[in-house]
Amino acid sequence: MGCLVAGLLTALPRTQELPAPPVPLTVLLPKAATYVERYAAHLSGLVMEEAYVQDVEQINRFGYRQNTRGGISHRQLRSDLLLVRPQDAEAWMQFRDVFEVDGKALRDRNDRLAKLFLQPSKSTAEQAEKIVRESARYNIGDIERTINLPLLAMTVLDRRMQANFQFRSPDPGSDLKLPKSSAFAQRPGAVLIEFTEAAVRTMITTPQGKNLRSHGRFWFSMPDAEVLMTELAVDDYTLSATIHVAYENKPGLAVPVPVEMHELYLNRLNNSTKVEGTATYSNYRQFDVKVDEQIAPVH
Numbered sequence: 404m405g406c407l408v409a410g411l412l413t414a415l416p417r418t419q420e421l422p423a424p425p426v427p428l429t430v431l432l433p434k435a436a437t438y439v440e441r442y443a444a445h446l447s448g449l450v451m452e453e454a455y456v457q458d459v460e461q462i463n464r465f466g467y468r469q470n471t472r473g474g475i476s477h478r479q480l481r482s483d484l485l486l487v488r489p490q491d492a493e494a495w496m497q498f499r500d501v502f503e504v505d506g507k508a509l510r511d512r513n514d515r516l517a518k519l520f521l522q523p524s525k526s527t528a529e530q531a532e533k534i535v536r537e538s539a540r541y542n543i544g545d546i547e548r549t550i551n552l553p554l555l556a557m558t559v560l561d562r563r564m565q566a567n568f569q570f571r572s573p574d575p576g577s578d579l580k581l582p583k584s585s586a587f588a589q590r591p592g593a594v595l596i597e598f599t600e601a602a603v604r605t606m607i608t609t610p611q612g613k614n615l616r617s618h619g620r621f622w623f624s625m626p627d628a629e630v631l632m633t634e635l636a637v638d639d640y641t642l643s644a645t646i647h648v649a650y651e652n653k654p655g656l657a658v659p660v661p662v663e664m665h666e667l668y669l670n671r672l673n674n675s676t677k678v679e680g681t682a683t684y685s686n687y688r689q690f691d692v693k694v695d696e697q698i699a700p701v702h
Contacts, residue, residue, distance in 0.1 A: 434628035556633035
């Protein structure tokens with residue numbers, strides 16, 4: 404599944420339209436599961452270009468800002484992001500391949516991740532993992548993070564995963580906090596559902612193996628339960644993280660695709676470190692990529 408290492412959302416609240424009247428969960432959740440299955444059938448093998456901006460702020464125990472580790476507090480990345488769903492798996496796999504850092508090209512763009520899976524071999528998983536590890540080292544700040552993936556929240560809606568979560572309609576007057584971006588404007592008629600993980604073995608863990616129960620929200624368009632926005636969060640006394648993703652329809656694609664992702668992490672141990680990231684997506688390309696569990700990387 405996913406793996407984590409820190410965060411907290413401080414997105415600013417704003418006045419929004421009230422969500423649509425609740426739909427019975429007995430109607431909504433099966434529709435959402437069917438939608439996720441249809442999503443995988445249409446979009447597994449999608450590659451999109453990601454423009455990813457990261458900012459780091461570190462505050463010492465006296466409340467003063469100080470230089471971040473390595474002295475880097477701002478970074479801009481451009482990457483190819485490959486989305487695949489292994490056959491019979493409940494979770495999406497997402498591979499990030501950085502090709503530009505702070506305006507400096509690292510290599511020629513050549514869809515190398517997609518090509519790697521077009522003709523899979525015994526070494527495919529190892530090669531893909533190497534690319535992902537190389538790309539992760541360009542993240543800044545002292546917070547290791549591997550949940551900055553736009554489709555991770557979709558795992559909650561998988562038919563086999565729903566039993567691990569409790570779903571409910573939000574309380575009237577709930578304070579909805581969303582990123583200050585036009586992509587996250589409240590969608591008229593959207594149905595809002597909240598979730599909390601109830602399983603002992605959780606979807607997200609720390610690198611040390613600690614289970615972190617996730618919670619969040621989904622915004623759906625009815626009657627087909629299309630996912631318009633997602634919120635996924637985890638927190639405990641040492642860290643917290645929240646990731647929002649907005650989806651939109653694009654020409655030539657059968658279902659809405661991620662257009663923007665906002666993330667915020669806070670590491671509360673020692674000197675507090677806050678990492679904020681904004682990713683926008685474009686240049687969507689489809690490949691006939693098939694991945695089975697035998698060549699899927701192990702997380």
